[in-house]
Amino acid sequence: MIEIKNLVKEYNGIRAVDNLCLNIDGGEIYGLLGPNGAGKSTTILMLTGLIMPTSGECLIDGTEVSKNPIEVKKKIGYMPEDVGFYSNLSAYENLEYFARLYGIPEKELQDRTDELLKQVGLYGVEKTVGGYSKGMRQRLGIAKAQLNDPSIIILDEPTANLDPQGVADYRSIIKQIAKLDKTVLVSSHILSEISKVSTKIGILQKGRLIREGTWEELSSDIENKDLPEIRINVETKVPMPQFNHPEIISADYKNDDKTAAIVAKSDIRDEISGILYKNNVILKNLSLDATTLEDAILTYYSEEVPEL
Amino acid sequence: MKSNGLIVISKKEFRDHIKSKKFLIIFSIIMIATITGMVGGAVDYNKQIQNYAEQMAVSEDTSMFSSYWWTKPSVMTIFNNVGTIVASLGAILGIAMGFDLITREKESKSLKILLSHPIYRDEVINGKAIGGTFALILALIITFVISMALLLIFSIVPDITEVQYILLFGISAFLMIFSYFAISLFMSTVAENSGNALIYTLIIFIVLTGLFPMLISGSIITVLAGDAPEPPDTLIMRSYSTAYVSASVTVSDSGEISEKSESDPYDTEEWRNYEEESMKYWQKRQAISDFFNLLSPTNNFQYISSYLTYPQMYKNMYISNSIFVEDGADEPEKTSIFDVLGDLMKNIIALIAFPIVFFGLAYVKFMRMDVR
Ligand SMILES: Nc1ncnc2c1ncn2[C@@H]1O[C@H](COP(=O)(O)OP(=O)(O)OP(=O)(O)O)[C@@H](O)[C@H]1O
């Protein structure tokens, strides 16, 4: 369980984190969303005991981080943003070293390390980490964050450098972790990365938490707002008819007319489903494009930061 | 309750050092230089020993002069032969080992992940110091063993005093190299990247090895100490030089020192005043020069190395500096290790203080460092 109470971090008088209050329950997968410079990493660094807050406190399972960092670090698995390892050592040797720092017994160490390397697809990679791509380092970071079998996992921008396959792997890893009833905190500035796995999302803006809720709650916030452009994805079982609606700006049909990417002036999902129904076309998926939503949410909230 | 971080980190650091290319390359160069230097030195030494034996056989009559110049050559001459090389290459080894220890962690972004483990921050910096220390000790032990083997190959068997000298030489070499390791480790905590850390360390190295010797020998010391006192007008310069330097210190056959005051004309109040002032002046000059020497680990090590090679000579120099030593003070044939330690105490303390100070600075800086 993570509790953040009136947390403040100032750099040269400027507040990177501004009176932040946040509670994350056990077993939750919490997505911390915010644009660059919002204070996500600063918050996480204070949570992991790597920097001291200017004021306020962070509690991990009731233990105050700044008072007892060693106890807290035992419970946390952390992957920093822009994660780096010892370039002269292999993935296995890196994890082996960290496992020893955690005091994992030598006889468990190899099995544990191998298992995690298999999970992130780096098992048997002999070369030293110096020769890794950023994405490979990030995969190793995700393995490292689970090394001590922590009850709380904190990942700072875990998908930043991953390719689509890497992102898919990452999501399945998070889902596996979620089954183990661990608490996960993931930060990102990309909503789609967070929306698919999080049970709760917090939006951070200028060091403050401006909105918190489930994915459904957040998307309903903007559903009825006037947005310049809406992207709608349609997927059907049989070929669909060409839509003809005044709100549609463009429509791109693919896959024998069984999928379509529609750009419209407003959210016309109801109209689309009506047309399909009339034409006896069975609908598989009708959704707003996540990138659109993310843009929408972020523009929406960046314009309306409530002054405290 | 301490974590097991210190041991784990020290081990890793040690392994990193002995596997690193720069360490292996510089250490190999030191080994090659030591071996060639020692072989040359051993050949010379054996020649000197032969000459000495011949001389002893020829002149059983023991004139003071001959016994002064024909003291048995010390095994240390062989070591002194390599001392200069060890001083500069050793300093480079120390610098190479330390300058990127912290900056590399920052550059590879591993510092944040390292510090997110349940370890204390000081375990990281202490572990780095311990790992480096053990790598250095290993290097020195290997060098020592090979040196001893070389001596035996040339059938040179050092006596117990000489073994003690050799050990002191080795410890001083270690402390000297360790000093540069500590300086570069400190720079690594201060500098923003490895390149800068190396540049800063090299600047300090050049100041300590190049600038200080210049200060010691140059006119700067005269500026600091002022001008030498003028001899009384009544006396001519020629007498000044002979009388002042008191070149008449000799070691007699039994090892006794006699100092002959050859001159009644100088037995005046005026002259004695001058003599005293002059003494004070040269002592002050010596003190300044000694001080600069102490500040440079390299010079300090070289001083110790020369002292161990010619302890008698240094003893005599010391005596001639303080003219007022009673006549006939005993000067044993072999200067015992305790006498040597007594004389070199200042130098050894300085060599120990140097790494302690810089390591302390590195420690403080690292503990306060921002991890971002
Ligand atoms: N060491 C520092 N000195 C001064 N200001 C800093 C420092 N570290 C961070 N900041 C400032 O704090 C604010 C928050 O930074 P932070 O890295 O937490 O943002 P973020 O949400 O993680 O952004 P990103 O998505 O780019 O990672 C920024 O305005 C940044 O400029």
Ligand SMILES: [Mg+2]
């Ligand atoms: Mg960040």
